[in-house]
Amino acid sequence: MTLKIGVIGTGAIGEDHIRRCMQALSGAEIVAVTDVNLDRAREVAGKYAPGVKVPDDGESLIALPEVEAVIVTSWGGTHARYVLEAIRHKKYVFCEKPLATTAEDCLKIVEAEAAYGRRLVQVGFMRPYDTGYRALKSLIDKGEIGEVLMIHAAHRNQRVGANYKTDMGITDTLIHELDVFRWMLGDDYVSAQVIFPRSSSKAMAHIRDPQIVLLETKKGIRIDVEIFVNCQYGYDIKCAVVGELGEASLPMPPAVELRKSAALSTEIMTDWKERFIAAYDVELQDFINGVKADALNGATSWDGYCASVAADACVRAQETGQIEKIDMTARPSLYGG
Amino acid sequence: MTLKIGVIGTGAIGEDHIRRCMQALSGAEIVAVTDVNLDRAREVAGKYAPGVKVPDDGESLIALPEVEAVIVTSWGGTHARYVLEAIRHKKYVFCEKPLATTAEDCLKIVEAEAAYGRRLVQVGFMRPYDTGYRALKSLIDKGEIGEVLMIHAAHRNQRVGANYKTDMGITDTLIHELDVFRWMLGDDYVSAQVIFPRSSSKAMAHIRDPQIVLLETKKGIRIDVEIFVNCQYGYDIKCAVVGELGEASLPMPPAVELRKSAALSTEIMTDWKERFIAAYDVELQDFINGVKADALNGATSWDGYCASVAADACVRAQETGQIEKIDMTARPSLYGG
Amino acid sequence: MTLKIGVIGTGAIGEDHIRRCMQALSGAEIVAVTDVNLDRAREVAGKYAPGVKVPDDGESLIALPEVEAVIVTSWGGTHARYVLEAIRHKKYVFCEKPLATTAEDCLKIVEAEAAYGRRLVQVGFMRPYDTGYRALKSLIDKGEIGEVLMIHAAHRNQRVGANYKTDMGITDTLIHELDVFRWMLGDDYVSAQVIFPRSSSKAMAHIRDPQIVLLETKKGIRIDVEIFVNCQYGYDIKCAVVGELGEASLPMPPAVELRKSAALSTEIMTDWKERFIAAYDVELQDFINGVKADALNGATSWDGYCASVAADACVRAQETGQIEKIDMTARPSLYGG
Amino acid sequence: MTLKIGVIGTGAIGEDHIRRCMQALSGAEIVAVTDVNLDRAREVAGKYAPGVKVPDDGESLIALPEVEAVIVTSWGGTHARYVLEAIRHKKYVFCEKPLATTAEDCLKIVEAEAAYGRRLVQVGFMRPYDTGYRALKSLIDKGEIGEVLMIHAAHRNQRVGANYKTDMGITDTLIHELDVFRWMLGDDYVSAQVIFPRSSSKAMAHIRDPQIVLLETKKGIRIDVEIFVNCQYGYDIKCAVVGELGEASLPMPPAVELRKSAALSTEIMTDWKERFIAAYDVELQDFINGVKADALNGATSWDGYCASVAADACVRAQETGQIEKIDMTARPSLYGG
Structure with a gap:
């Protein structure tokens, strides 16, 4: 078959x-x-x-x-x-x-x-198919850290090309977090805010990089995600979930531990394609x-729609500097509405 | 003598x-x-x-x-x-x-x-007398991570007493970060915002806990500090400084690494008095x-004044939900003004 | 096809x-x-x-x-x-x-x-198909730690059944190390010695557990492997390779980092079947x-033969307490002889 | 006073x-x-x-x-x-x-x-005054890992001077381990063996470096200590104690965690004087x-005598390649005999 x-x-x-x-x-x-x-x-x-x-x-x-x-x-x-x-x-x-x-x-x-x-x-x-996120969700679902209150996350790329625009920090980069957090929390976003630290001199002059996105969910969970696509040092995805009883963090990819030249080190990937291969x-x-x-x-497709609506609000928040509402249409019963 | x-x-x-x-x-x-x-x-x-x-x-x-x-x-x-x-x-x-x-x-x-x-x-x-913060500052001052862009920090206490109020999250708890970040960055704050995630059910009903404080400095550095004084699991101080070239994090206190009962673990202190002893x-x-x-x-005393002014703005931000400005008087020459 | x-x-x-x-x-x-x-x-x-x-x-x-x-x-x-x-x-x-x-x-x-x-x-x-061992070998082959001088290793099982005998510590347990180290080093064994620490009271009385196997290779590399099949805490495989320039260690399987109950911990597997799945x-x-x-x-099949000859010598060393020689027949040209 | x-x-x-x-x-x-x-x-x-x-x-x-x-x-x-x-x-x-x-x-x-x-x-x-060793001993004494069965240790120096001789690996280097393990275990040595891996080409030609010392105690605890005084990468002291219930390891000195240039790293000291300052x-x-x-x-002074007797046996073992007995005189009552 x-x-x-x-x-x-x-x-x-x-x-x-x-x-x-x-x-x-x-x-x-x-x-x-x-x-x-x-x-x-x-x-x-x-x-x-x-x-x-x-x-x-x-x-x-x-x-x-x-x-x-x-x-x-x-x-x-x-x-x-x-x-x-x-x-x-x-x-x-x-x-x-x-x-x-x-x-x-x-x-x-x-x-x-x-x-x-x-x-x-x-x-x-x-x-959601990555073993690290699955382990994290499983631990949350088992109640190991109690009710979730916050997520601190970062999405860092070593560098991006000249055609990258500031809004792609949302639509190309943050979009993965927008989906995976909904999946992990079983929750929906209600508002978004974007903060721009001073930009890295390593980033192209036409973009703002890094940026910090603040999300709020229906349950009142607060999420901050640092988007930094010219961080220079590698492709690095961080996600720490803080609950009433503790904090659980996404594991880093396994890497050989090396003691050499006065340092204990493990390699950080630079190619995003390897990270979730x-x-x-x-x-x-x-x-x-x-x-x-x-x-x-x-x-x-409902998840795809929700990620899209949230991304739109984040892009608006980039422009307005304000807290932008995230409003979904009614969820059809096919998707558990 | x-x-x-x-x-x-x-x-x-x-x-x-x-x-x-x-x-x-x-x-x-x-x-x-x-x-x-x-x-x-x-x-x-x-x-x-x-x-x-x-x-x-x-x-x-x-x-x-x-x-x-x-x-x-x-x-x-x-x-x-x-x-x-x-x-x-x-x-x-x-x-x-x-x-x-x-x-x-x-x-x-x-x-x-x-x-x-x-x-x-x-x-x-x-x-500033803690070896961890000193090592962090030394590394920043040497330019190891390039220009600083962001700080992600957390100040967590296992639990607090019944007389603790939400504003003490600023005046008693955040106050240490307000001072140590100024010292570490050689920079001053210009604004503050406070975000309240849903409160932990483990916290007393009369307080908001956790809270997230967002600070902006003159240089445009953005700082987020999670204040969580009923985190249940221990006294835990986190500080990750992100620069143009990389990220440097405050070391945890050294602790025996234990492999036991299906876990690899190190102890986290519960008594804040031990942490900076x-x-x-x-x-x-x-x-x-x-x-x-x-x-x-x-x-x-100028540092004491600056911490006090910043703390006042954070307390206002708790109340207003707005971004509050942080204005200092002119710095006397005795303090390098 | x-x-x-x-x-x-x-x-x-x-x-x-x-x-x-x-x-x-x-x-x-x-x-x-x-x-x-x-x-x-x-x-x-x-x-x-x-x-x-x-x-x-x-x-x-x-x-x-x-x-x-x-x-x-x-x-x-x-x-x-x-x-x-x-x-x-x-x-x-x-x-x-x-x-x-x-x-x-x-x-x-x-x-x-x-x-x-x-x-x-x-x-x-x-x-040799495990990504950890492959990364370790790749790093050695690139010369990152210079010429290899020693390996410190451990093979720990949570516990074994009543039918487990002391010599199975070699034939069932060490056999994996005997093969993987030959592969990793491109070297052959020349002698073996076995040392018995006092036995764990958690092991069945009829076996010696743990045991330490000392191997010597043609190049003079010295390997010590702790075999401990009733270690109680989990299935744990350690391998640290020491070279002239540094030390490289087998990564642990990735696991969520949990801060809870006064400990920072990651889970250790207890089921060996999951470890190399x-x-x-x-x-x-x-x-x-x-x-x-x-x-x-x-x-x-030559590798299979070499592992078998080395295992035989280790079992003899268990019995004699002496350093036992490991002699191979001539390597046929099919296998690079 | x-x-x-x-x-x-x-x-x-x-x-x-x-x-x-x-x-x-x-x-x-x-x-x-x-x-x-x-x-x-x-x-x-x-x-x-x-x-x-x-x-x-x-x-x-x-x-x-x-x-x-x-x-x-x-x-x-x-x-x-x-x-x-x-x-x-x-x-x-x-x-x-x-x-x-x-x-x-x-x-x-x-x-x-x-x-x-x-x-x-x-x-x-x-x-014994180092906080790491004290924490390790305290955890052992509390029974956290059950009866001790083995210690795996390493004493590595970045490099040594031309006047260093192979026996100083025992009398100058191992001597610290000889004392601290007796203190940590409350046990005495009964035999010693020394194994020489091939020497590092980075070591002076007149010395054997590294060397591995195997010690046996009265209780049957087995200890292996790698002595490697030209390891090139730093001053590094390792001590993992394996008991019936788990393993406890000496903490590394705290160090800033740095993410930079495709690596996550912490500094390893190179100057031994800083390590136990x-x-x-x-x-x-x-x-x-x-x-x-x-x-x-x-x-x-009894501890000083015991370390001296054990060191003498280790030096003999370097020369003979055999397992050498370690015999103490009767312990005077002043020292708990």
Whole structure:
């Protein structure tokens, strides 16, 4: 019972998911790929899945009868279109984040899926599949630190390219925290504030970096997240959850402990792609297993919508310097509303 | 050349300083003690310095010709009176924090000392004498992390008594951070904001606990300090300084690493008195040496004033929920203005 | 090109490998299973690979034309027989450790494979597939700690069953270190000594526990390994490699850092099966990929032989209390001799 | 009641103890100093204790009526002579390690003191005054790890001078471990073995470095200590005590945690003098207090003798390669025999 998958978008992440399905995961195979650049699609197909179909566009791929599930890894602006089309065909679809580039488009997907009445969509937020976050959530759920009161977090990149803008600190960077904290806490955001410390001289002059995002949840939990995308020293993700009884922190990736040259040290990664590499495998395997079992587990389109609404409020807060409200529409019953 | 010291106030901290001078430190002796409760003064004198004079009040003690330096460890409300009297007698005075209970009184001391023209006053902020903070400052000063951009800090007590009020989170608890960050950064505060997460159910109902204080400095450094005085698990002081090149964190006190019962653990102190116990010795020895050398090194009365002004703004911010400005008067030249 | 595998032995580890091939790994499927207990074989087959052949014995399974590769997970005493039979059929074979229960039988396999002229056998030593050991070896190979001089190691189990004997401290427990250190150092053992501290009162009276094994290599590297199989607190594997320039230590498995009840702690595993669980996946996937590429990478039958000879010497050293020599036969050219 | 102390030997350690008594400790003063080089004695006296007597030799100093206690920090070969002379004068004496350069001379001191019938001698082993070792012993004494079974230890120096010989690995380096383990365990050694790994190319050619010393105690505890005095990376002291219930390790000195240049690191000291600097203060203050209370607490002359006998056996073991017995004479009742 090998699951037959079609992939729309053969950029870096698309290629990686194709390799995963063909060489690392169990129970799936790629049967069709396409891309806005068809030569690129053929090249990637030839590398990992020679002989598969390469239809002219995403819609054609989704329509192929042998395609049982779709992976959308095209450019963000096209996500909503393909996800909606997959829902129309009643086909399971794994869509890389963001689900859509606007909250309105996210909501359209939510409504289409809710109208269909069963989950078809999984959004590619991989952190809930990371063993560290899972261990953290498990410990919280067991009540080990009591009721959660605060989260202190940081998302640091070694450096970013010239095309990075200050608002991408929210939409590209913080977006992972926005999703994973909702998942970890089972809670929703109600307000956001953004504080700008003086900027690092190592950052491009056109951006504000670092920035600190303050979030408030329905339960009154307060979250501060430092976003610092030119921290110079490495890719470093911190998350300390403070509860009534104690504090629990995300483990660092394991690393050899070295005593050398008057220092005891462990290496910090510099490449973000390595940090959650195992989580990507687990995530996509879970999608494959979920499709086969007719029961998806990963991030829902509702989660994608909520992350989008929260991100919009954070971007507004960057501009206004004020505390911005985060208002969601009513949660459809399909998502536990 | 043993320095002859008189002590005003023989409560817990006063008794401790008397013991220090008589049994632990070098080059000083206690020659007079007094207290609002003279029986208590006589009892403590008998324990550590039998035969010393026990004058009726602080003013009489300060006036004694054999008293070369004064330690003020009386109730906070009386600090300003005794410090001003010591200055009037041109005697060195070590005053436990707070220097005074209002910024106005602090300023009076600053002005009296500035008028005298030489330093006579050292305020009892002991954290700058802690080896951990000193190592942190040394590393910052050497430029190891580049220009400082942010500080993430926490001040956690296991629990507090029933008489603790929410504003004491500032005046009794945060006050140490307010001083030590100024010292560490060589910078001044310009604004403060306070955020209240939902309160811990382990805290008394009449207080808000935890609270998060956000400070901004002249240089644009942003500081967040979690104050959590009923954290249940221990006395825990965290301070992570983020600069353009990296992050440096205050070391935890050394503790035996234990592998037992499915856990690798180190003990966290529960008694705050133990945490900076070595710093108290270094601080008072430095005062003794400073008096002998006619060159005090510790916190100045100006530092005491600045901490007081910042604390006032934080208390206002607790009440208003707004960002409150922190305005200092002009710094007298005696303090590097 | 799915690799068709037959499995001999459907005990715990056999079942686990079957599950791996069918549900977790890529590019392989189970086509036949057997066991000394045929009912058990059928039960496991039904669970993970319904409909596969269940021949009467290992020899019949190996002879099946559709079986392209064999996994031997039967009782240790039968390993040599099945591995030799697979070689006779020129089929790839993955044999769980030990390769054989005597050095003589290991040598027979080495000779059979050497006579055939190409590698067919991979021995199931999984630690070289563990990311921690790999990182450690990589750092050593890069010269980060200079020439290796010593290894300090420990292999601790929480507790063992009543059927555990003192010599199993070598043959079941140390055997992993014996293999992984050869791999990590590219070196061979020349002598062994065993020291018995007083035994733990928590260990069964009939065994000596802990014990310390001292190994010497050709290059003069000295290794001490504490074997303590009733350490009570957990499953804990330590390995510190000391070189001319520094020391590098095996990372502990990542774990949430918890501040609670006056302690900062991380969990230590108690179940050894969890410790190297990811390594098992990588190991078997590498076997599958290696078979397909006609180029096995894992432990060779020569490695299996060397581990066996070293273990024999350690068991002798337990009995004599003396330093026992470790002599290998000449290394066939197939294995780099 | 200031204790009046005379110091014999004004080399580096002697000068340091003089500074300690005059500037750091409480309740003592230096009243006489001498040295084989009288100019040096006068120079040091002038620096820290101007005007004190500078008698011509140690015997004259001991005989001075105002000298209430003696500190012996002269060259090791003269220790026994001065300590015996102090005992003859019934004066308290603090003798830097070693108590004497031969076990026979140590025994003479033991016998002289035992004949006198009360403790007069404290040997300068400072590790029992280190807060780390104290915390470790306290945890062991409380039964936290159950009965002790093993100690794994290391004593590493960054590098040593050209005059260092292989046997100094025992007499200068291991000697601290020989004392502190006896103190920590309340146990005695019965045998020693020494193993030489291949030597580091960074060590001088005339010495064997590293070396591993294996000790056995009366209770059957087994201890392995790596001595590595050219480890290049720093001064590093490790001590892990394994008991029936768990393992407890000596804390590292606290150090700022730095995230920089793709590494998380803490500094390791390179200067051994810094490592136990606080312990020296505590040790000498305890001697001063002990003299005043007529009740010394630190290492006894019996402890000095035991360390000497054990060191002799270790040096023999270096030469023979065999397991060497460690035999003590009967313990006089003064020392708990």
